Amino acid sequence: MTDDRDGHVYKTVELGCKWWMAENLAFDSENSFEGKYGRLYEWGALADACPFGWHVSTVDEWQDLINRVHKEFRNNAVLRSTTGWDVDSSRIDDEEWGGNVKGTDGLGFSIFPDGYVYYGEGGTPRYEGVGSAANFWTVDYIQSDRDVVVFDNHLETEFMDATDPDAYSVRCVKD
Template structure:
């Protein structure tokens, strides 16, 4: 098994050694496949990206699932840019056929593939290249009504409940440059990134 890879700079007569797993991980990330999905319910098209062996939407869902579906500050222009915000119950209704809300373990699998720590995951999730998850900081809606943190935070619902009133979500926070799973009230309004069945 290869432990180290040495790169030789013949011009400057220098050698650079890297851990083999660093090179292999970087190669795996760069090989992500991109595609698209058109939602037959409303005709909207979403970029998709393959991360590891999972296929994710690379854009926040913007489907109107009725009650529990919101645009940040109730402005349609925010939905056009950031997608809609959903309560957990609305999120379960909003997902198109052939896709689903990611479970806790599916989020963990994706995070493990792109970066072992919170900051490493943040850097990968917020890249804007074609082959990235490309987080949009769409803010959130508190269950009591106020909208908060547009441009500063992104929360993505998972299908996993932590108890009767709470479910887990992937939180990506620009101030601390971190990405992590946490629990919040099912009545809060968060974004959705679907994963393919």
């Protein structure tokens, strides 16, 4: 899929009944930061983040994807990239740790651990979690009006409240 706004070409993959971008959105817009694997966006940038015909993923879309993957593969390693994840090699076989934290990218979805941008003391933005977590905005309301889905290096996935003006990755889904 080519983004007409900047000519960037994105890999896409059909998972379930949805077409997803198979990489993080990289459109340079106001209220976004350059990440290692795409851009990280503040909440205010989401309205126009995705190209025409695509939208920021929803909680239901993520939940459906995660449920399908867990039903068939038992964990989310098939959604994760094979590189970029911090690995404690002494714990790879530890059942509590979750096993193959690097991922297999078996479905071509390529979740990379881009972390997020956090505004620390004094309002200075700083990168956190690079190598250990992938955080994606959703456009739904679960517990607050700004929620993200988080994949960590323990093969865990959770939905959590985000704080404004933190910045997270975006995956777009075809309308």
